[in-house]
Amino acid sequence: MRQVRVLLIDDDEDDYILTKEVFDQTSASYELSWVNSYEKGIYAILKKQFDVYLVDYRLGKGTGIDLLNEAINSGCEEPIIILTGKGDLVIDEQAMNIGAADYLVKDEIDSSSLDRSIRYSIKEASATKALKDSERKYRAIFEQAKDPILVSDSSGRIYDINSAGLKFLDYERSVILQLNTSAIFNNTEEGERFRELMESNGSLSGFECELISSKSEVYCCSLSSFIQTDMVNVKEVYHTIIHDLSHRKNLEERSVSLGKMSISEHIAKGLGEEIRDPLSTINLALDELAADPAIICNETIQSYLEIIKSNCDRVNQLMQNFISSTETKTLNLQRHNILTVIEEAISDVEDLIVGHNIKLTRQFHQSEQKVLLDKPKIKNALVSVIKNAAEAMQSYPKIIHITCTADKGMYEIAIEDNGMGVDPKNKEKIFEPFFTTKKRASGLGLTHAQRVLTTHNGSIKLKQLAQGSLFLIRIPIYHEGTLWF
Template identity: 35%
Template sequence: MKDTRKRILMVDDDEDDFFLVNTLLQDVTSNQYTIDWAATYDKAIEAIEKKEHELYLVDYRLGRYTGLDILRHFQKIGYEAPVIMLTGKGDYAIDNEAMMAGASDYLVKGEITGPELERAIRYGIMEFKHLRTIAENERKYFGIFEKSHDLIVLADCNKNIIEVNPTVLRKMQYSRDEFLKMNLKDLFVHEAEALQFLLDICEDDAIIQKEFSFKNKSGQKIEVLVNANKLDEQLGTFLCVAEDITEKKREELEKRQQEKFVISGRIARVIAHEVRNPLTNILLAVGQFNQDGTPDSEDHQLYLDIIERNCTRINQLVTELLQSTRMMELHLQDWHVNTLLKNALALAYDRLQLNNIRLKEFYTEENVTLQADDEKMNIALLNILINAVEAMIPGEGILTVSTQSENGKAYIRIRDNGMGIPEDNKARLFDPFFTSKTKGTGLGLTSTQNIIINHKGTIHVESAPGEGTLFTIILPLS
């Protein structure tokens, strides 16, 4: 049968004391504990390093050593176990020092009774097990908190942030001290979303799988899927766990853009075929009519000119539509992302000066090289830059451009402080022939998107009326 008795080690250089303690304990509980004896410091160290005992009774005075030396050895080898210090009467300073050094309790020699000794041992073992369980749980949950890839935020009853995990610090780019001065609503891009979030969590006590837009310190938007609920009803603390779905949504958008681009190309080819044939016949007929006879009046000639001019215009639009939606041949070379953007800015420089637009430039210092057709990229970037200039009030406009490298991709961002784009128009921004300008074909951004897609990249727009517009171009590195 397995011995279930708890093993205790007594460290004491006095055999009479060991005999007395052993007798007291056996008189109270004859079959629950086994006490081993270490008469010297060296034997005690040898026994402790085997880690075979559940509790240690250590006399303070051990020849040239003390019980504090024993406690220090526990710390040195990283061994945690309950230790009860045995001290002389009136050694309160020693008692306090022993407790500070890690002893779980102390007993005064000469005043120990059997029940008191058994209770101290039993409580010492039980308390140690409870503390170890708590510590393990703390390590486990602290590990989850620290190592989670999700953004974890704790807030108090006033929704002020009281703790964040490292993922929040990394993605949101604020320091911990900055976060501790912030409110939950400060994380959101849109004030309306923030107010709705706070309203929902107060009324329902929980938010399950809702999408919101956060913004980091540099103003970049992070799409998140949020779960939030009250952590402690009495304290009113809130736990907010947000999964970063920015990349996932970006991939979904890329897929939609690719599908839309393919469909637009098919439609363009159908239009070209079905429209060009009758147009050609009309133009041939007009030409033949002009050759065969003189019109009866000036009105006839005027009408013929109108027919010819508009047929030619339709033909040009069909050609532009085809060019803006077909896969194109690229002449690829290695280009630094900064150079591509600076080249496009040089072409737009006259417009910036003419409209008195202030330019802010932020370029990456890394060697961010990508393969690009510089002529095509000039067209794509210039279309965005010109749109930005035209969206801003002359003399009040601020154009901010930046480059960055992240996760093996190059980022080009072009931001204006213009009138912004209504939500309904954003969805149609890259559609052929869609334009809000009085003059324009509506194929500029379609062509831009085509060029970016042909470079295996993506283009995204963020905008709201009165808040300006941000275009983000993402391209793979060489």
Template identity: 35%
Template sequence: MSDQLIHILVIDDDEDDFFLVTELLHDISPGQYVLEWAPTFQKGVAALEKNIYDVFLVDYRLGANTGIDILYRIQQMPSQPPVIMLTGKGDYNIDREAMLAGAYDYLVKGEITADLLERSIRYALDEYNHRRSIEESEKKYYGIFEKAHDLIILADGDKKIIDANPAALKTLQYSQEEILTLHLGNLFLSQEQGDHFLNNIDHNNPTNTREYEFKTADNKKLVVLINAVTLDETEQILLCVIQDITEKKREEQEKQHQEKFVITGRIARVIAHEVRNPLTNILLAVSQFKEEEIVSTSEDTLLFTDIIERNCTRINQLITELLHSTRMIELHMAPHGINELIEKALLLSQDRLQLNGITLKKNLVSPDIMVNTDEEKVVIAFLNIIINAIEAMTPGKGILTITTTKSQDKAKLLISDNGVGIAEDKLARLFDPFYTNKAKGTGLGLTSTQNILLNHKGTIHIDSETGKGTVFTIALPVI
């Protein structure tokens, strides 16, 4: 036992029993215990409120009440100190009732010895401290589980979800009841990825060495990293800690787009310089050649010189367009509402929408969000995306959805279509100059759009699925 004094309250209507307990403890551990006596149930209840006792020795018979009533009162206390039940004779039913009510031990008065009493108190205190330690650990880890920003999911041996923390429920857009009906494999965007992850677990392979794609309850894609460990080998409880890196990946993509755009601009300027000089010389030479009398009378020669001139002019125009779409542009900035800008772009596309039988759905935030923009250029950028969406949809069946929201310090515009979608291997090239799937397109529309938005310190991101449609997400700084 430690040197710290142990305070004991004896709740017993027989004073002789109190003296007996006092003597027994004094004999075996003098000076270790401080005992007080409550001779009635009422005084015992009043003494509980002091909350100063380490152990309670409670007689089963307390007049009209019993020691079980005291146990129930102690269970309502925050600390719930240990209780040892005392009775005049051994009774299995009383023993069982006392233990079910929370007693730590049960002693028959006529059989109590100093060793037995001291051991019972010591074991009760050890058990109490052990329980408190477990409770503190549970509170600590439950707090981590509840407050963690990462998604935490528990699954059983069959990989069925048995619990999920608030961050997981919020991010995945499930209620507690809904997520408990799911299997871990249901969280993955593709069955192939789900099978890969579950096979790694079954073979004890690392699960955080590659990215996976989850789908939320509303079918949005999340990019995640998962670390899975077995918490309980016996019950096969699996702990999955999931890091949502969707936004991080998006930021990396946007940074790559910006770097790529800067490099493209440099290359465009070099090409313009290196190609325009020879083109000018070719055009001058052709012009001089055509002035010769022998050339001017030959139809074949005139045909070929015209071809040379026409194609040189075309090359020159393409270089000019490339420079315009990749260079820093002069902006005339003024405050405008994001809703106001998209409405103007929609007005310019009204004829195309009607001609193609496109259904327009608008979910515009209220009040409007003010952004600092060059109105003319941003409307052109929005219009380019709207036209791309219209051309991607089947006439008469297309649905164009325009959504504006505010996210922290950004005004967000989502332009969604239900068109043919874009293959994943083509997404990364959409903003490349001269890349197009259109028969008559130059491939500079989206390059120019990206240029306008980057000059406004904005971003543009594309999510697409073949056969289901595309979502362009534009973000501009809020004033």
């Protein structure tokens, strides 16, 4: 059996001799060494030369408490036992609070009590070291995990969150630890349901919900959670792994959009053919009637014929617009500065902005990076969205705010108005052909804009505001993949 190396740190040689005599009476195998100063003692501790340290409270330059404090702060993991000439409850409590393994009174020490104290201290230090090692491993996994991980309890109190979670929810650690989990659930009902299922089942897997960041970004997520007892706080806590499903949802939405566009294009072309023939026949008949000698001089009939003809022309134009808005055309992709494209789109609607006395503000992220796009199509899409915002405002002051930022390989263009907003029941319909709540509007502008952005591997989404609406447009800064043509 290996000898236990013990170091006595005491400035009194007589105490060393007395302590050695006590060790000689023990049945265990100990190897006792001695240093007589604070400096030598702390040096030996920092060099990790011994298994146990016996430290006298009085050391001349400093106290045993000072040495204990310095050793603990320096990462000492070996047990330190404080020795005093006589008992002192205050010193006892102070030593134990700092991290002493035990506290012994010299006059009361015998071979049995000293042996027991050392054995228990070594065993406890070994258990503590194993616990700290386990905690360090857990902490390393916790912090290095790519998925966000949140630690909370049944009341919603947040105890911890890893770096990925802070980045995902865009919070500072000090801030989020002051919040309740209700602040990150976009829907209160989902937060309550999550807690109910955790309390009844003890664990969850694949719980889908919406989480919201500090910047009000909403993410579709899947939560996997289990309950564990926190030995520090003596409380059951939820360890929750957050899986971001936004990318998958975006792919699903894109797939649905492409499917809808394909169907719309097929219907539009078929409907166009069905309507074009009757319209041609009607127009031919109108021309024949207008040239009939019997009615050529009848101004009333001629005016009615003109009304019919103009409405036929309007139906024909409307159908052409519908076909054009659903038609898939090859993109002429070139690299352009997105800020230039936005400025040109704003310039194209300047008369509308001035005519409606609208205050248009902008906040752009300056960048020289180019975006691969079909400039005329993207500009027309932006014009459609800005016009939609302008027409949505009925009362003054009328304000449109446009921001442009770069985020995760995408340019985000936010077009915000302070109008009446979109009725929630109409939110899913606004990109459908011919859907409009405005008078004398074709209902094809947003349909066309969505189609253009989808073919650019981008997207357009509506976000409801307390007052007004915000259309968020995303365009890849550069995309190596094959675009949908």
